[in-house]
Each structure stands twice: as structure tokens, then as C-alpha cells.
Amino acid sequence: MARCIENNTIEIVPYECPPLQNITCANGKKPVLVYDEYHCCQQYVCDCECEGWGDPHYITFDGLYYSYQGNCTYILMEEITAKHHLKIYIDNVFCDPTEDVSCPRSITIAYGFQVVTLINHNLIGAPQLEVLKSGQKLKLPYAQQGIKIISSGINLIYEIPLLNVVVTFGMTGFSVNLPYQYFGGNTQGHCGTCNNNQADDCRLPTGELVQNCGVMADYWPANDIYQPNCPTPPAVPTQVPEPPLEPTPCKPDSICDLLKSSVFAECHPLVSPDNFYRGCVFDSCHVSNPAVECTSLQTYAAACAQAGICIHWRNHTKICASDCPSDKVYKPCGPAEQPTCEDSADEPTVTFVTEGCFCPDGMKLFNKESGICVEKCGCLDPEGIPREFNEQFEYKCQDCICDEPTKTVICKPKTCPAPPTANCTDPGFVVVNQTNPADPCCYAYICQCNVNKCPVSSMNCPVGYKPVISVPEGKCCPQHTCGDFNKFSDVLNHNHFLGQPGSSVPANACQDCTCSNEVDPKSGLFKIVCVFQPCKETCEPGYEYVETNDYDCCGKCVQKQCVLNLNGTKHLLNEGQTWSPPENMCEHYTCMRSGDTLTALSSHIICPVFQQSNCQPDTIQTAANGCCKICVEIDKACKLVSMTTHVSHHGCRSTEPVEMPYCEGSCNTFTKYSEAAAAMEHSCSCCKEMRSSNRTVDLLCLNGDKVKHTYLYVEECGCGQTECTTAAGLSARRKRRSTLL
Numbered sequence: 001m002a003r004c005i006e007n008n009t010i011e012i013v014p015y016e017c018p019p020l021q022n023i024t025c026a027n028g029k030k031p032v033l034v035y036d037e038y039h040c041c042q043q044y045v046c047d048c049e050c051e052g053w054g055d056p057h058y059i060t061f062d063g064l065y066y067s068y069q070g071n072c073t074y075i076l077m078e079e080i081t082a083k084h085h086l087k088i089y090i091d092n093v094f095c096d097p098t099e100d101v102s103c104p105r106s107i108t109i110a111y112g113f114q115v116v117t118l119i120n121h122n123l124i125g126a127p128q129l130e131v132l133k134s135g136q137k138l139k140l141p142y143a144q145q146g147i148k149i150i151s152s153g154i155n156l157i158y159e160i161p162l163l164n165v166v167v168t169f170g171m172t173g174f175s176v177n178l179p180y181q182y183f184g185g186n187t188q189g190h191c192g193t194c195n196n197n198q199a200d201d202c203r204l205p206t207g208e209l210v211q212n213c214g215v216m217a218d219y220w221p222a223n224d225i226y227q228p229n230c231p232t233p234p235a236v237p238t239q240v241p242e243p244p245l246e247p248t249p250c251k252p253d254s255i256c257d258l259l260k261s262s263v264f265a266e267c268h269p270l271v272s273p274d275n276f277y278r279g280c281v282f283d284s285c286h287v288s289n290p291a292v293e294c295t296s297l298q299t300y301a302a303a304c305a306q307a308g309i310c311i312h313w314r315n316h317t318k319i320c321a322s323d324c325p326s327d328k329v330y331k332p333c334g335p336a337e338q339p340t341c342e343d344s345a346d347e348p349t350v351t352f353v354t355e356g357c358f359c360p361d362g363m364k365l366f367n368k369e370s371g372i373c374v375e376k377c378g379c380l381d382p383e384g385i386p387r388e389f390n391e392q393f394e395y396k397c398q399d400c401i402c403d404e405p406t407k408t409v410i411c412k413p414k415t416c417p418a419p420p421t422a423n424c425t426d427p428g429f430v431v432v433n434q435t436n437p438a439d440p441c442c443y444a445y446i447c448q449c450n451v452n453k454c455p456v457s458s459m460n461c462p463v464g465y466k467p468v469i470s471v472p473e474g475k476c477c478p479q480h481t482c483g484d485f486n487k488f489s490d491v492l493n494h495n496h497f498l499g500q501p502g503s504s505v506p507a508n509a510c511q512d513c514t515c516s517n518e519v520d521p522k523s524g525l526f527k528i529v530c531v532f533q534p535c536k537e538t539c540e541p542g543y544e545y546v547e548t549n550d551y552d553c554c555g556k557c558v559q560k561q562c563v564l565n566l567n568g569t570k571h572l573l574n575e576g577q578t579w580s581p582p583e584n585m586c587e588h589y590t591c592m593r594s595g596d597t598l599t600a601l602s603s604h605i606i607c608p609v610f611q612q613s614n615c616q617p618d619t620i621q622t623a624a625n626g627c628c629k630i631c632v633e634i635d636k637a638c639k640l641v642s643m644t645t646h647v648s649h650h651g652c653r654s655t656e657p658v659e660m661p662y663c664e665g666s667c668n669t670f671t672k673y674s675e676a677a678a679a680m681e682h683s684c685s686c687c688k689e690m691r692s693s694n695r696t697v698d699l700l701c702l703n704g705d706k707v708k709h710t711y712l713y714v715e716e717c718g719c720g721q722t723e724c725t726t727a728a729g730l731s732a733r734r735k736r737r738s739t740l741l
Contacts, residue, residue: 017041026196027063028272030307034181045180049306050077050191053173053299055101055287056092057279058213060192060201061178065275066213067282068092068190069102072230073222075189076107077176084163084182085112085653089222090174090190095123101286107169109158112646113655114145118156118169127171129156141337141368145657146645150337152356153324157336159352166352168302173295175302177352189220255293255317256280259300263313267304276300294320298355305333305353324357327373334358340365341377378402379409382604396601397441397592407608408628413576413592413601416442423447428454428476435595443595449476452510452552469506501526510553542572542598562591562600573600586627613642638665638687640717649709652699660713663687667719682724691716 003011017040023031025046033042048061057067069092076090087110095103106119114133121128131138131149140156142149148159155170166177176191185195192201192213202216203209210216218233258264259273259280267273280296287293297320301311310333314320322330336352341364359365359373366372366386378388379402381395389404400411416439422431424447436444454477461467461482469478505513505528513530520527535554537545543557562573566581566589573579573591575598580588586605591598607628612620615631623630641664644657667685695713698706 015040020044023196025063026198027059027061028270030270032180034179045184046196047180048176048178048183048187048191048194050176051173051299051303052076052090052104052175052190053295054103054279054283054292055095056104056173057275057282057296058190058217059275060190060198060213061187061194062192062196062198062201064192064198064201064213065278066217067279068214068217070217071102073108073225074217075220075222076174077178077187077189077191079183080186080188083186086110086160086163086165086183088167088176088189089225093123103292104169104174107158107167107174109167111147111160112145112653114147116147116149116158118149118158118167120170127154129170131156139369148337152334152336152354152358153328154322154356155354157352157354168352168354171295171298173299175299177306190217255290255319256284256296258297258313258316263316264300264304264311267300267307267309267311270307270309271300271303273300276303290319301332302355305355322355322357327359328357329360331355331358338365340367341374342367378404379407380606381409382602382606394441395603397594397599398590398601398603400603406623406628408605408625409603410605410625411588411603413590414441419444421445426476433595435597441594451476451478454478541570559596559598562589562598564589564600580626585622585625613640638663638667638717638719640714647697647699647709647711649699652705652707652709654697655700658695658697658711660711662714663689663717665717671724684722684724685719686722687717688720689714689716690718690720 003013005011020033020042021044023044023046025031027046027049029046029049031044032047034045035042046062050061051059055067055069057065059065071092071094073089073091076088078087079085089108089110090104091106091108092102093105095101095105103123104120105123106117108115108117116138117132119130119132121130129151131140131142131151138149140149140151146160146162148161150157150159152170155168158167158169159165163182164179166175168175178187178194180194183194185193187194188203188205192198193203200209202211202213204216204219218231221230221232256277259277260268264273276296276299279299280293283292283296284290294317297313297317301313304311312332314322314330314332324330332355333353334356336354338358363373363375364377366374366377366380370380370384372380372384372386374386376388378386378391381387381393381400381402383395387393387402387409389402389407391402393400394414395411397414398411399414400409402408403410419433419436419442422445424431426447428449428451429447430450430453431445432448433443433445436442457478457480466482468481470481471478501515501517503515505515511530511532513528516527516529518527518529519525533553537555539545539557540563542559542561542563544560545555546558547555560574562575562577564571564573564579571579571589573589575591575593578588578590580586586607588603588605589600590603592601593599605625605627610629612629612631619631620629621631622628640661643660643662645660646657647654647660665687667687671680671682689712692712692714694710696708696710699709700706
């Protein structure tokens, strides 16, 4: 220890660490070993864990149990003296139609200048969990500005990695885990003080202590949140004795007995089930929904999991069954942050254990966003289906492959085999191509009837007979026969060829003929009047009017281009042409022919995760596909890594995150034998800043003042030589380092 005497004289005083003393944690947790504030000596402390469940029941940081049925938003935990600027609120609402009992609806966490709300929209039944930030729903997993939020399907997990803070919320209730190292003796609110002393847990905002935490809880409304309907507690609380656990005689449900049965026996020596049993009995007697009793078992099982004991308890009940999607399996103890194909060994992960819905054994998530389980890593196709590397598949008449080098799906128009020719010999039948029923992406040749191709037939019938026209089944062209005139009316009326004046008369397909009222003087029959059909020569965009042949009445509109309607704007593409919107080069539209139809087929390029910080300078460019970014990657050697964080100094803090690059990576360090020196030669180098500058930022202090603070900004990193030292032998008693102040 260094001590300033006078006249700039500093005395170095050896400091001996006191012997380690074992302690017992009032909350039943296992003590942890940490360094003191000088980072010299070690001591045992009890980390802070506050739990809440049911309607609701609390266990404070120091392990004190109480129940509270408030119907407002309250301060669950805040710092007595603001050091890390962490504050947690709980919103309790009445959740039973028969009694005034409440349940936790949401947890709001204010850390620095970030405010995030974990909310459950369904308090009875399967949870409907959501995370809001500034009123906007967050897409999970979320990792920005020093916080991480993930979902297990049953619970939401909020983590502040820098402070080792973990908050969970879901159908089981909530838990708040704080390290004593950062928050010891500096908490207040519904979770009490974290100092391993239950006697001062029922602390009021004024610092006064009351005997009943159920009374204390009334005095912690969230005053900085507008709550006009929340009652204001009296100025001085009355010392109301704690009400009995069961005001009316009640026999608890047998599900509560599981807590003290052999199902949880392995956990009993590590975590006492007594408080959880008390909560279960209370819920069984006062809440009409039996599923609420499950929360006591869930919360106890979660406490056991954190103590290293995994309990498979749900299969011992009928009302506490798990509900997971068909592609997931329930696990009582699984990693809060599930493994994915994109995991990096250098990236820290959440070590918290939780129950939830996980990928089956032998599978992992494709990525953190997709939620899709895969056996082998590869690509996601445009419909979100996982594909293995080099797997070939068909998508919208395109041949696609999961390309391993780019980790993207690459598609090209499907190549169809030449269709077999059709032999059309019967009169009137012509060869046409149409979509192949066996493969809608390709076409086939078939024989199709075209009456205009039938041979011209004229028949003169004897007197008393008239022509009769019919088309036999399976044939195309009409056949002419002569029928008796007396029978002709019935026959032709039956075939819709004879009618009264004004009715249509069968004729050439290019003409419209009717039976007129004018009598032909030669035949004594009504005259037939015919006019040619008008042709419509105006076509839709992408189509052109084309004359066919002499047998066709009119030409027809033939498709020459694909018509792509995108955001209300039509784009015309020629056959085989590929086009991408300028604002989205990852989307491709290709004009493909299928039979007589041209169709614009879309495909989407899925780019691999791109980390600009891993690129060598001036190597970032767009790939040949015009969509993805690529670069020449820096190897694992020493490099500059970007980071943004808040700057804090003497209790003041920057209002916005500032860029704070740092150096990371390995350098050439070795120990080898030197023949010249006849000894081991040591060469050490470390990754450090080679070029830096001073930058200034405004810090906001708790009293409202703004001060300027200068910090070091790293601009370039490299490997610099450093002295290789040998660790000195440790003395029997550890001493604090001597430091000049």
C-alpha cells in the first residue's frame, strides 16, 4: 500500500490480505470468491438473486419470502447510489376473476439511456412473450449497445454482459441475478437490499425499515411513470402484522406435494423448497386457475437448474405440460443462447441455463434469426427452407444450388429436355405445344382440334333431303349426310342447326350467319345472311398482333415479352432477359418461356453474414451478383476492432455511445533454444495501438452538469515488442501490489 507522507514523499507499506473466511448465504446460494475493491485480496460474497412467481410471491436478494398483491407498476430494484445506472420495474395486474390477486405482466429494465420492456400478453395459459423498446417490437435475438436479449420460447432472457446481469421473465414469473461485486449493499425496492442480511430487506424509500415486506411493497410505486389509478400509501406505514398464509381453511392441490417429493429430492440439499411450497399452497387456495400453481414448480426447478441440478418434473403432472413447436423439443435445462451455424469461437455467449424449446439432439439453429433447426449447415433457400452445401433443388422453374464458397443460393433457368413429337394424321388436328402435366416447368406437343383446318366439303342432296352435319366422338371435322326433309326439323333442332328466322345458322367459323325473313325465289327457303367477324387487333402490353394463316378468321395477340408488375409499375422483359430493381440487386427476375406463355420468375440471393471489421482496407466490393459484399479478410493476426460504448468518468456518463476501437489478435511470440547464447531465447510481442489520438466527449453528470472528458482513440494496431518476464515465486502469504499514487 502506498501512503503520501509530506513534501511529495510516498511510503510503500506492505499489505497482507486477511485469511479467507467461509460464509453462509442467507438466500441459500453458494458463496462465490471475488477480489476486493483494490483487486488485491479475495473474499467470499453472496451474489444477489431475486425471484417472483404466482400471484406474486417474492424471494428477496437475501432470501426473504413474502407475498404481495399490488395492482400497479413498482420499483423492483434500483441502486441506492447510482453507479451503473440500472433500474428495474415490475407491472402487476389483477389476473383472477374471483379474487383480488395479481400477476406480473411485464418487467421494464432501464440501463443507462436504454429502456426495454419484457411483456407477457397472456397471463393464463401458454405465454405470448414480446420485447418492446421505445414502443417498438424488437426482433429477437437482439444484441446492441451492451445488452443481449434472447428467447427460449418459454422465457425471455435479458443480459448485460459487462456487469454479468441476467434478468429472466416469462410464464414462470421473473428472476433478477446481480453480482455482489457490482451491486452488493447498493440495492433497494421490492427485491430488498443485497447484503446477506434479511433484517433490512423491508426498506422504505426513506431508508426506514418495517417488519412486513408486504407493507413495504406499497411504498415503491414507480413515481416516474404516470399511474393515476395507483393508490398513494400513508406517510408513515402502520405496522400491520403479516396475514396468515391461509385466511380460510383450504386443502392445497396435490401438485404442491411434488415440491417435497422424491421428484425434487436431489435439489433439496442445495435449494430449500419451503418458500416455493408456501407459494404453491397460497395459489392453490386463492387462484381459480390451477395452472398458476405450476409457476411454483417452474420457479423452483429453475433455481435448481442454476444450482446445477436438472429436474425432469413436467411429466409428473397433468396440468403443467410443455408446448413446443413440432420441430423443437422441450428441455428443462438448456443453453439460453442456442448454438447456431454462425457461431464463432471468439464470440462470447450467454452461459445462463433455462428451460424451453430447443433443437433436437444432433441439430443446431441455422442462424439466430431463422429459428430453423438443421443437421448440417448450408444455405436458406428463398422460401426459408434449409439446404446443405452443394445441394441441388428446383425453385419456380429454376435449377438452384447451395453454393459453399459464397454460402448463397444460386439459381439459373431450368433446362427442359426436347419434347417428343406428336403425329397428328386425322383431319382437323394440328400440333400445338402446351404445359407438360408431368412437369409444369416444361412443355409437350399434343394433337389439338382446329376446325379451320378441316377440308372444305360441299354436299348436294336430292329433292326432299337436306344436309345433316355431325361430329363423331374423337373426331375433329364435321361429317355431312343427307336426311329426309320431314325428319330434318327434329334432327337439326336436336343438333341446334335449324331454327326460326332470326336464329343463327352454322357456317364458316369466320362468319356470323343468321336465317333471314327473305325467301329465296329459287329454293323457296329463307335466305341465309352472313357477315365476316370483326378482328380485335389491339393487344395488351407485352403482346403483339400476328396474322396467322388463311384458315384462321383473325390473327391473334402473341406474347413477346414478360410483364412484371412491381410496386404498381410494369416492366417489360424479353425472353431470357434477367433484370433486378436498382434499389434491390439481390432480387432477380428472369423472363422464361413455358409452352406459349412467358413468365417472369423471381429469385433471391441470400448473402452470408458480412463483418466489415474483418476486411483489409480498400478491399470491400460488391460481388459479381451485384448483391453481396465481399472483401479480402484479415487473418487472425493483430487487427483493429470497432466498438461503441458509453464513456463514464467520476460518476458522469456520455449521453450517446461513442466509437471506441481496440486492438485484438495474436502476435509472434516464441521461446526457443539459442546455440550462440547456450540458453533459451525469448521473444515476446503483443497486439497494441501503434497510432492513436486524443478525443473529447461531453459527459452528463447526475447533478445535471456537463463536463468534457478526453479519452484515447486507437487508429492503428500492430505487433509491438515487449519484455518477456518470468513470474516470480509466490510467497506463502499474498501481498497487495505496491502502487505509487
